[in-house]
Amino acid sequence: xxxxxxxxxxxxxxxxxxxxxxxxxxxxxxxxxxxxxxxxxxxxxxxxxxxxxxxxxxxxxxxxxxxxxxxxxxxxxxxxxxxxxxxxxxxxxxxxxxxxxxxxxxxxxxxxx
Amino acid sequence: xxxxxxxxxxxxxxxxxxxxxxxxxxxxxxxxxxxxxxxxxxxxxxxxxxxxxxxxxxxxxxxxxxxxxxxxxxxxxxxxxxxxxxxxxxxxxxxxxxxxxxxxxxxxxxxxx
Numbered sequence: 360x361x362x363x364x365x366x367x368x369x370x371x372x373x374x375x376x377x378x379x380x381x382x383x384x385x386x387x388x389x390x391x392x393x394x395x396x397x398x399x400x401x402x403x404x405x406x407x408x409x410x411x412x413x414x415x416x417x418x419x420x421x422x423x424x425x426x427x428x429x430x431x432x433x434x435x436x437x438x439x440x441x442x443x444x445x446x447x448x449x450x451x452x453x454x455x456x457x458x459x460x461x462x463x464x465x466x467x468x469x470x471x472x
Numbered sequence: 473x474x475x476x477x478x479x480x481x482x483x484x485x486x487x488x489x490x491x492x493x494x495x496x497x498x499x500x501x502x503x504x505x506x507x508x509x510x511x512x513x514x515x516x517x518x519x520x521x522x523x524x525x526x527x528x529x530x531x532x533x534x535x536x537x538x539x540x541x542x543x544x545x546x547x548x549x550x551x552x553x554x555x556x557x558x559x560x561x562x563x564x565x566x567x568x569x570x571x572x573x574x575x576x577x578x579x580x581x582x583x584x585x
Contacts, residue, residue: 449515463515466515
């Protein structure tokens with residue numbers, strides 16, 4: 360049973376396209392996150408979200424938007440994809456709102472051509 | 473100064489060796505500290521929390537020095553399966569006032585037969 364699952368695992372697309380990555384957690388956690396890991400392996404938070412508030416990292420372009428239909432899901436929509444968006448995107452969840460211990464999904468390798 | 477800075481690595485050590493990783497953080501208001509492990513092409517996973525008094529989990533020992541803003545991880549009797557990237561992670565208030573985990577860039581460890 361996968362605790363945090365995200366799809367697709369690989370996503371190859373052309374510049375300018377719009378794409379989505381889905382994430383689901385079955386841990387009953389209150390808070391979910393999206394992280395980006397670039398080619399230099401630096402892992403940076405993009406969003407954190409619980410049923411009360413969305414926290415956005417100010418460096419994230421507004422082409423990226425999280426969508427949460429319910430507590431167990433946090434999808435990531437990306438509009439007008441750019442070459443620099445190529446990276447591995449990880450979904451994560453935590454029980455505490457303070458993000459003490461994260462459980463990560465297996466990642467989505469996005470390649471923009 | 474980067475928020476979380478780690479030894480550049482990579483560390484190549486023989487089986488059975490003892491290896492130590494260091495990490496410094498810039499936010500003196502940081503409240504909690506962790507080591508995560510990330511295998512190649514996999515998601516990060518929590519290895520252990522780091523407590524002020526220092527803590528041990530089998531062959532792994534973590535230390536925290538709040539005055540120096542310094543965290544360490546010691547691995548004794550290295551196994552081939554310890555080969556991975558070790559991420560130093562610090563939890564503290566962001567500029568927006570929310571708590572978030574900040575990841576170091578990681579130190580790669582290769583244990584050689």
